[in-house]
Amino acid sequence: MTVKHFEVNFDGLVGPTHNYAGLSFGNVASQSNAKAASSPRDAAKQGLQKMKALSDMGLQQGVFAPHERPDTYALRRLGFKGNDHEVIHAAATQAPELFQAVSSASSMWTANAATVSPSADTSNGKVHFTPANLTNKFHRSLEPVTSGRILQSMFNNPRHFEHHLHLPDNDHFGDEGAANHTRLCSDYGNAGVELFTYGRYAFDSSKPAPQKYPARQTYEACQALARLHGLSDENAVFMQQNPAVIDQGVFHNDVIAVGNQNVLFYHQQAFLNTDAKLREIQNKFGEKELFFIEVKDSEVSVQDAVQTYLFNTQLVATGAGTMAIIAPTECQENDRVASYLADLVSRDTPIRQVHYFDVKQSMRNGGGPACLRLRVALNDQELAAVNPAVMMNDSLFERLNNWVDKHYRDRLAVDDLRDPALLDESRTALDELTQILKLGSVYPFQQD
Numbered sequence: 001m002t003v004k005h006f007e008v009n010f011d012g013l014v015g016p017t018h019n020y021a022g023l024s025f026g027n028v029a030s031q032s033n034a035k036a037a038s039s040p041r042d043a044a045k046q047g048l049q050k051m052k053a054l055s056d057m058g059l060q061q062g063v064f065a066p067h068e069r070p071d072t073y074a075l076r077r078l079g080f081k082g083n084d085h086e087v088i089h090a091a092a093t094q095a096p097e098l099f100q101a102v103s104s105a106s107s108m109w110t111a112n113a114a115t116v117s118p119s120a121d122t123s124n125g126k127v128h129f130t131p132a133n134l135t136n137k138f139h140r141s142l143e144p145v146t147s148g149r150i151l152q153s154m155f156n157n158p159r160h161f162e163h164h165l166h167l168p169d170n171d172h173f174g175d176e177g178a179a180n181h182t183r184l185c186s187d188y189g190n191a192g193v194e195l196f197t198y199g200r201y202a203f204d205s206s207k208p209a210p211q212k213y214p215a216r217q218t219y220e221a222c223q224a225l226a227r228l229h230g231l232s233d234e235n236a237v238f239m240q241q242n243p244a245v246i247d248q249g250v251f252h253n254d255v256i257a258v259g260n261q262n263v264l265f266y267h268q269q270a271f272l273n274t275d276a277k278l279r280e281i282q283n284k285f286g287e288k289e290l291f292f293i294e295v296k297d298s299e300v301s302v303q304d305a306v307q308t309y310l311f312n313t314q315l316v317a318t319g320a321g322t323m324a325i326i327a328p329t330e331c332q333e334n335d336r337v338a339s340y341l342a343d344l345v346s347r348d349t350p351i352r353q354v355h356y357f358d359v360k361q362s363m364r365n366g367g368g369p370a371c372l373r374l375r376v377a378l379n380d381q382e383l384a385a386v387n388p389a390v391m392m393n394d395s396l397f398e399r400l401n402n403w404v405d406k407h408y409r410d411r412l413a414v415d416d417l418r419d420p421a422l423l424d425e426s427r428t429a430l431d432e433l434t435q436i437l438k439l440g441s442v443y444p445f446q447q448d
């Protein structure tokens with residue numbers, strides 16, 4: 001019997017408090033849209049449309065549930081007292097910035113939920129998951145425990161799946177998950193080369209580091225992940241991001257590079273020591289053909305890449321040796337980037353098609369198509385062990401659209417976050433969602 005292999009995308013379902021609070025220093029879109037009004041309903045529906053379209057393309061597509069917000073547990077830990085509504089009122093009045101941070105729907109960017117190593121790469125032949133600690137931003141540092149719980153309820157079979165605790169909650173081990181992790185392979189089922197990218201060294205300040213914006217991921221975190229997942233030297237490569245591009249708004253490597261199977265698509269300025277690192281990748285990849293598609297400054301500037309998210313695209317396999325690129329409509333709206341993409345698909349590389357998606361609600365917070373998904377390469381037995389209720393199909397699509405219509409607000413201004421009814425609405429919605437997705441009691445409010 002031949003074993004089949006898949007790459008499954010688990011997209012974050014946007015939560016009911018989706019808003020623009022300007023929480024991410026170093027993320028240009030988050031900063032420039034601060035305090036604009038959002039539409040949680042449109043945001044969730046844009047995400048569902050992308051999931052449905054990829055599922056209709058014959059790809060395996062899953063749904064990753066959002067977190068409970070505002071996070072009243074974090075507020076209590078920080079000294080706010082009373083019942084939930086009193087806690088919200090006190091925090092929103094006395095510490096509005098803190099309150100906005102605990103209200104963020106940022107768990108939608110599931111590329112930051114975890115780092116995943118497929119069973120073909122790991123020493124014990126299991127799929128390994130480590131939730132990202134996201135220490136660099138307070139609002140995101142609230143995510144790893146619940147993300148870990150949701151991952152355990154989706155991949156709930158110790159024969160196939162191994163779950164690790166997130167790395168120590170400290171900037172020395174700052175970890176942003178799959179946004180800084182790319183896997184190249186000749187086929188999903190073959191051992192691959194996992195590329196870990198980092199912005200700085202935590203224990204060696206003599207090494208290059210950005211000057212203006214934070215480097216969210218450290219070398220030491222990358223090393224720890226490779227150890228935990230049981231990778232060998234032969235299937236891991238550690239690459240430093242170019243600090244100069246972090247200072248231009250490339251807060252995650254997936255804003256400047258994306259890879260799939262035998263293609264690495266990246267900007268000329270993405271990395272340090274690029275030539276040596278590409279040689280190391282090629283050596284570890286072996287004899288098989290590997291496409292390094294480098295975009296030159298003269299073709300697309302770093303600024304255009306940051307504004308359009310040309311590299312925050314998904315490269316998905318559409319057949320043997322062919323791929324499509326899933327791009328945000330911002331790429332279509334920029335003449336230089338649109339003509340680059342039109343030319344790219346006519347060249348002799350596996351990338352043959354481009355599909356544009358409107359994910360503008362997410363893009364305004366600096367989250368493109370690739371930020372919205374966590375990739376998990378699985379064989380057919382492993383796929384059969386995934387909680388089937390989270391897999392996208394026509395009926396789940398319809399059910400989730402109805403669920404969004406029933407529970408989500410059409411418009412949300414930052415000031416609306418303090419409305420205590422929003423917490424009640426969100427909990428009602430999430431309680432129903434855990435039943436739809438058969439997740440069990442993954443949220444703190446379900447465990448009180």
Ligand SMILES: N=C(N)NCCC[C@H](NC(=O)CCC(=O)O)C(=O)O
Pocket residue numbers: 019020021022023024027030031104106109111112137140179251252254255365366367368370371372
């Ligand atoms: N590149 C990847 N994989 N993910 C994008 C994450 C965007 C997210 N934005 C925010 O958290 C902004 C929230 C606000 O400002 O309201 C972040 O900066 O961590």
